[in-house]
Amino acid sequence: MEIKQEKAERLVQIAKMYYEENLTQSEIAKEIGVSRALICRLLNEAKKYGIVTIQIHSPEEDYSLLKNQIRNRFKIDDVFIVNAPLGQKITDERISESFSDVLLNLLPSCSNIGCSWGKIIHEALESLASKKIDFQLSANASVFPLAGNMITTGYSIDAQKIVQTFSLCFNATPNFLYAPAFLESPMELDLYHKTENYKNIAQCWKNIDLAIIKIDNYPTSPDLGTAARYKVLLKEKHACGSFLAYYYNLQGEIIRSDFDYSIQIPIEYLASCKKVIGICSSNVMPKSLLGAMNTGLFTHIIASQDLLESVLDLKRI
Template identity: 30%
Template sequence: MKEKELSRLIHVAQLYYEQNKTQSEIANELAISRPAVSYLLNKARKAGIVKIDVLSYYRTIRGLGNELCDRFNLKSCHVVSLPEDLYQTGAEVLLEFLPKAKLLGLGWGYNTNKVISALPQQKRGGISVGIICPLIGAITAPQQGYHPDELVKELADKTGYHGEYLNCPAISATAEEQLEVMESEDFKQVEDYWRRLTTAFITLGSYPSVPDHGSAMRFGKKLIDEKAVGCLLSYFFNPQGKQIRSDEDYSIQIPLDLLARVRDVIGFVPQEANVFSVISGLKTGYIKHLVITEALASDVIKQMDEQKNV
């Protein structure tokens, strides 16, 4: 095919497929007949200039979401095409649950902070009012988003909800320090809310992570030896979604048996998440609703299929 003819086929194909012009509009623009346009488009397809890919159902946004729901027993899955829309979608999902969330438990992390920042200020009386409480104590580190009491306050200010606070570190150095915190009035009040939570919002994290959640002090080499990959709050899990335990772990966080009783746990998957950490987090069974990018959703399904075929 001569270069001039190739250029003409490319030009006609671009007008039709990229600029969405009709065949009649192209015919008028190029001063040729409409059947001639149809002929050129057909020739472009045969020459391989135009390739039409009809997506299988599971590769569509809805298909990916339904596939993840089926595989991990989720109630809903929000698959985001554009990564730059991820935080906004997370905020919209959170806002969707707020009116029916009489008690909302809030996780921590940089990404949780970004979701709250994307949430628009609500008009007073615009949504029903409930209580927001942290699901874990704070880490004394400069990383933004790891002071859950501050996240609770910001979300309460934006929504009109009442905030309750733990006022304690997430990681106690000893069993005595942990017991002292658990005997405080702040902890007992939040613990009572944990028992009655209807909704929770948490980020699916990974191991290793930043900050490292005092993992060396709490677990020694157990996280490495038992192949930790996933993290929810400050609990760590192996590739099968099984919790990795340690007798030296004195952390302050919602017990997993209480998290398992929460009706609607929204799991937010950061764009940079490792596919194995996502699978681990979903296999725990705590997540009921998911927000995830299209690319990661596809990778999760692909990896699950590969594991099945091994």
């Protein structure tokens, strides 16, 4: 669409005053000596002739691209992205909210739900409980821990506590694991494997529909007894992250030790689970998430935009 040079220059002048200098239409009209109605008409003409173009930037569009990149590269069913540039506390609050939404979406098709430890998981469930949501699982739904009890002083919420909160929130049947996460010898491990409590929980693990797991860094805090369980193996195998009491490297290989007598869901049961949610709080490092996704175990990931973008940057190296 053609426009005379003189008119184009006038439209550019008015557009700059309005869009760059942030003057009001009335202020521009007063300065130039015309009516405000004329300024409004000239601004519309500036759009008509392409002198001014309006571009709407939607974060959801950016997320769509990022989601597709993560899904395609890691063969993950879905990714839930949190935009939280305001610090650790806000990020964790938004991740907790996102997890609540994801949970309400996935739960209707699940009857057997396993939970790991993690403060962020517990806080999300407590928040749901406080809202008194009108949602219940099927009558035979059960929830159970994915690992034994953590006795470490000051450690964030134990998996048994999360099971209790979950059962109260969704009216599910709780199943508890009466054992520490780590035993001291193969003899202790063998004896516990023969108990009715372990057999019941092992059956739950075998039939699991949904696993809720917090992804952590390596080294972890607390240490999860790594010196006794792994000696120097984690350093030799270049561990980069953990979930439950498992450690893995950047390639997603689970690091095995002959001295690991932990009580937790076997990897083969987790691998057969239809839905495995990986939750990343604000302190998770890109290498920890990259290694976790490379395991091929996780079907759903909840993480911040910055973390996921950093993972893609690492993947390109």
